[in-house]
Amino acid sequence: MSPEMKKEETVKLISAEGFEFVVDKQAAMVSQTIRNMLTSPGNFSETQLGEVTFPEISTPILEKICQYFYWHLQFASGKETEFHIEPEITLELMMAANYLHT
């Protein structure tokens, strides 16, 4: 995660309640779904605006997912830690992760 984030390298993920999470593009690409959305030529709005909305994913879940993105990058670069998941959100998180292919 570079300290200075150029605007082009971030994407905005919007939860069902309207919360906006700004994350690195590289982090967001951990999700195959988001990767496809952002790179495929079809979805113009997502590609151009750099914003993706998820009406089915609630805010705490989306927050956890963003945390996972960064954890994933960290893990792949060698630092292996444990990713803890609170039991209450596990079920929804599982379904959201399934949807996001992550």
Added chain:
Amino acid sequence: MTVLRSREVPPPSPLPRTPTKRTPRKNSPPLPASADALGPPTPSRADAPSTGGPRTAAANALGFRAPSPVAPRRSSRLASRSAEAAAVESGASGMGEEGKEGRGRSGKRGWDASGAGWSASRSEEGEEGGGIVGFDLNLPAVESPSGTAKKRRERGKAVDPTVSSESISEEPTRMEVIEIESDGAQEEVDMVASRGRRYSSSEKGKGIMVEDDAPSFSEKGKGIMVEDDAPSFSEKGKGIMAEDDAPSVAGARFYEFLDGDRSPVHVPERDSGEEDNWAEGGTIIDDEKGMMVLVQGKWLTMGDLGVGWVPKTEHYHVERDPAVRRKESDRRKAKELAPKFAFFKPEEEDDSEEGDSSGSPKDDPADWPGPFSTAVKIINDREKRLESRQLRPGSALFKSSELRIEWVPSSDPERGCLKRLVPSLRDLAVRALSENAAEIESLDGVPNELRHQLSGCICKRRTMDEHVLDLFVRGSPTEIRVPDCSWASEEEFERIFVGANTDQLAVLQLDLCGRCLPDYILSSTLARSPNKLPSLTTVSLRGAYRLSDDGLDSLASAAPLLSSIDLGECSLITSTGITSLVEKLNPVLRELYLDDCHIDAMFILPALMNLKKLKVLSVAGIESVTNQFVHHLVSVHGASLKELVFTGCKRLTTASVKAIGEKCLQLRSLDLRDLVRLDDYALVHLANGCTSFQKLMLRHNPFRLKLTTLHLSDKAVAALLEASGGSLTELSLNNIREVSNFTAQAIAIRCSLTLRMLDLSFCRKTTDEVELSRSLPDVTLRFVIVTKTWFLLCTVVRA
């Protein structure tokens, strides 16, 4: 089925026992030599090993051997146990520390140490006993195990003077190995004991055979002990007994025996029976061992085992009827059971098609027109190119006659080694959920794929129980997959499924449900009424060992649309049941898995041939599958068959594969593992016929070389892959000896784009130089199994 030679008797470590034995026992004055010697357990015995009080009591008594009237011995095993306890005790008392230590150790060393101790104790006992020199067969064979133990022990001790005590002392320790806990079930105990002993004794017997003449007793002992089998002592005892004419044989005879060059007992098994027998010199009918040891009115045809002293025992008479009778009945039982364990050697001549017409050995398969020959040509060309390339520069370096492919590690950073696979969030969540399965409240809205992954994970963690399964069954699920139902009891299963809404259920997997799914439960829950499972198309009941033909029938009535059935390892299902099932589901059945069922393939063949839509058939492990079966099957269904599994159908030969290659052109998945009668022509036929394999499983196929060309098998496999491997996703070449460079090249070049699973275990001819991913930009190999391959295969690349 493997031949069940003996039940594994876990050798009890002497250690746990030794502590108890280590309680130093002061030499207490000898107990009166009478049956009372076996008296009440003394406190020091209280902590004796699990064998219990009486044993210890006996042990006590044993130390001071008192001659006692011969009593019928009930169980050599128990006797030995107590004997050994006694021995231990006495040893402890008599010997010093070293004795105990010796005993503790299970090696020969132990023997020595304890042996020394033994001698010491023995001598003093001898004094006490007032001359029960050596072998006192007069010990009562009392009911209490301790009594017998006592006897044994004494006997063992008696041996001391002439033989190194090591063996003796060792025995007691050994005897502890016998783990029979219950005094009650004599028979079972005997069985178990005997089995355990059997094993050891036979081993021992062999061991002793080697050192037959006049080895020191300790040597013999060693031979026996090697097995670390408890009954050794009893074995010996038996041997000793055998020597004796009558239970009251004097010690002198025993010594004579011992000194002689007869190997001691290798009495195979049947401890209890044997013991009894020897006491009276009766015919020992070794039931279980019956196969091994023919008791023909002699003591034991040790001749079978090569034991020399067999004739000696002829004078033994059956004196004790009950024991003999028991032996007889046991023997009868064993005879009945034996066929089950008999090893079946398929007749070599068998019905086939040994007219392996494909095998005109003169005819080089590489010359036949077709994809195979094309592939072989390609391979040969490749080889020549490589050779020429290599011959140019450093031909001097060419050491082996095999083709060497230069391998250089890729310097491309992107194509690095296997990227560490980061666990996906989904997997992490599933894992977390499965750990807390009890806390899940509901699985509403969870898609099927996730459900299956979740249930699989939960089953693996063994956290599946009634509550959790209920979550999966609740609502109106379309798919329920439970890979492991072994935890469930009948009541639980009934409770869960009796109220289940099965209208939409399309896929049901209840593997390992044997315990909870007998016919009546099935009929009361899932197959309650005809058409109860209207949408069910796929069912898997692997391991439903209580399901019989009737249950199957009710299932078929309840699920008329069933198109895929997996009945692996349902042992109660018979050919008749399968036939009627198949007939019932004639118009719809597509997939049938009958792994390891006890059915006759030819019997069900007509029904199978009548099926309209058969696509998948698995008859793995069914011995009655023959070439004829395959011929008929593929002649009818060949065109539509997509998957065939013939793992372990040992009677199949190349002719079957030829038929498959000719008729099953759409075959996607073929499993020919463990078919040892295939040769290279089989590969030829496959290459020429089936062109689009997705899954090819070969294991342990010898692919004998019939031609003189070296490396043909390797080339043949390579050619097969070349010709048909374009869409291969799973490939297993487990233990195909000849697989080497050509195959590797073929895999690399031809299969790399699609291959997901590769198994090259036991292919010892593959080498480091084999490079699978050399020229391929994007290869993703998920699983590479390289067990026992002596050299690493460089594989994969890119994620």
